[in-house]
Amino acid sequence: MDxxxxxxxPADVSDILRxxxxxxxxxxxxxxxxxxxxxxxxxxxxxxxxYRCVLAEVQTETSSDAETSSxxxxxxxxxxxxxxxxxxxKQLYLEDFFIMEAYRGQCVHHSSxxxxxxxxxxxxxxxxxxxxxxxxxxxxxxxxxxxxxRCTGMMFxxxxxxxxxxxxxxRRGAEDLSKDxxxxxxxxxxxxLLRMATPTEE
Amino acid sequence: xxxxxxxxxxxxxxxxxxxIMELAEYEKVSEHVKVTQKxxxxxxxxxxxxxxxxxxxxxxxxxxxDGHTKFGYALYFFSYSSWCGRAVYMEDLYVMPEFxxxxxxxxxxxxxxxxxxxxxxxxxxxxxxxxxxxSLDFYLSQGCTDVTTNLGYHCMRCEGDxxxxxxxx
Numbered sequence: 001m002d003x004x005x006x007x008x009x010p011a012d013v014s015d016i017l018r019x020x021x022x023x024x025x026x027x028x029x030x031x032x033x034x035x036x037x038x039x040x041x042x043x044x045x046x047x048x049x050x051y052r053c054v055l056a057e058v059q060t061e062t063s064s065d066a067e068t069s070s071x072x073x074x075x076x077x078x079x080x081x082x083x084x085x086x087x088x089x090k091q092l093y094l095e096d097f098f099i100m101e102a103y104r105g106q107c108v109h110h111s112s113x114x115x116x117x118x119x120x121x122x123x124x125x126x127x128x129x130x131x132x133x134x135x136x137x138x139x140x141x142x143x144x145x146x147x148x149x150r151c152t153g154m155m156f157x158x159x160x161x162x163x164x165x166x167x168x169x170x171r172r173g174a175e176d177l178s179k180d181x182x183x184x185x186x187x188x189x190x191x192x193l194l195r196m197a198t199p200t201e202e
Numbered sequence: 203x204x205x206x207x208x209x210x211x212x213x214x215x216x217x218x219x220x221x222i223m224e225l226a227e228y229e230k231v232s233e234h235v236k237v238t239q240k241x242x243x244x245x246x247x248x249x250x251x252x253x254x255x256x257x258x259x260x261x262x263x264x265x266x267x268d269g270h271t272k273f274g275y276a277l278y279f280f281s282y283s284s285w286c287g288r289a290v291y292m293e294d295l296y297v298m299p300e301f302x303x304x305x306x307x308x309x310x311x312x313x314x315x316x317x318x319x320x321x322x323x324x325x326x327x328x329x330x331x332x333x334x335x336x337s338l339d340f341y342l343s344q345g346c347t348d349v350t351t352n353l354g355y356h357c358m359r360c361e362g363d364x365x366x367x368x369x370x371x
Contacts, residue, residue: 020284031283043287051282077286084245084253086222086277086294087235096284143368153361160354173364178356182332185349185357188315190324192345196315
């Protein structure tokens with residue numbers, strides 16, 4: 001089966017949301033997805049995009065005309081954006097990476113304990129072992145994009161108990177900054193963000 | 203202590219570069235800093251900036267012994283969660299040692315939070331070194347959670363030759 005990668009366009013937001021939710025549903029976390037198509041449209045295709053997206057598309061068997069998008073199906077996506085490391089400059093940050101189950105190769109089973117971090121595990125595991133080569137090509141495409149845009153690195157987050165994926169990325173030269181250099185990810189959620197944004201008297 | 207918090211402009215890049223180096227020295231990795239003042243000017247203050255800055259500044263008469271008025275900074279950029287949407291990432295937060303413990307770090311972070319919320323963000327994310335106890339204590343006291351400990355998220359990076367290899371067909 002042939003596939004192609006292409007840049008996402010505004011009309012693709014329904015497919016992007018479908019894939020985001022499909023992954024979440026697979027992990028029984030669909031209620032965690034709060035984004036709507038409208039959010040994705042404003043945030044990805046407005047004046048200042050917050051994210052960029054590459055889609056993987058296959059031609060379906062009923063395809064008879066290459067002029068329009070009919071006969072093609074979006075089966076995977078990678079969501080990314082550019083970040084900045086003040087020591088070494090521009091980075092490409094890989095936020096999401098997913099291919100529909102039917103278009104992957106064999107699927108490695110991960111830990112059965114369900115948690116939000118297992119979403120990342122599933123996404124990356126599925127890509128790693130894609131028999132159609134979609135995942136590998138997506139990763140290659142993103143790496144090439146990073147180099148072309150003069151990024152000095154590509155960054156992403158992996159759950160620590162996702163050993164197959166960590167091994168996969170380390171084999172390809174990725175460093176685990178949390179393990180090797182002691183970096184810990186911290187987060188303020190919306191409520192604490194609001195508290196912090198409100199000036200208080202010293 | 204009298205000070206002001208304001209958005210950084212291109213003329214601040216010399217002081218930002220100085221303080222980036224001071225922060226790297228504090229983290230014991232100053233040899234890793236490759237970004238120059240010129241890089242900061244191009245990357246932060248061109249048409250499509252890759253980061254934004256906030257500066258903490260003293261009034262002129264209160265210059266430091268080395269003649270500086272700019273004594274703290276925060277660098278941030280916007281990011282995205284495929285579940286929650288817009289987020290802000292605080293890349294650096296630094297206050298010169300002699301000015302710590304006076305609420306400046308909190309004021310800088312508060313400004314980043316305000317700007318993030320004004321842009322519609324639902325999260326503020328950043329990373330902290332595990333051995334930096336005073337930093338860890340400060341952030342936890344401000345109400346954030348340690349996602350690495352709680353959810354096991356590890357930051358990964360593919361760079362340099364490894365990135366180039368990955369980009370090859």
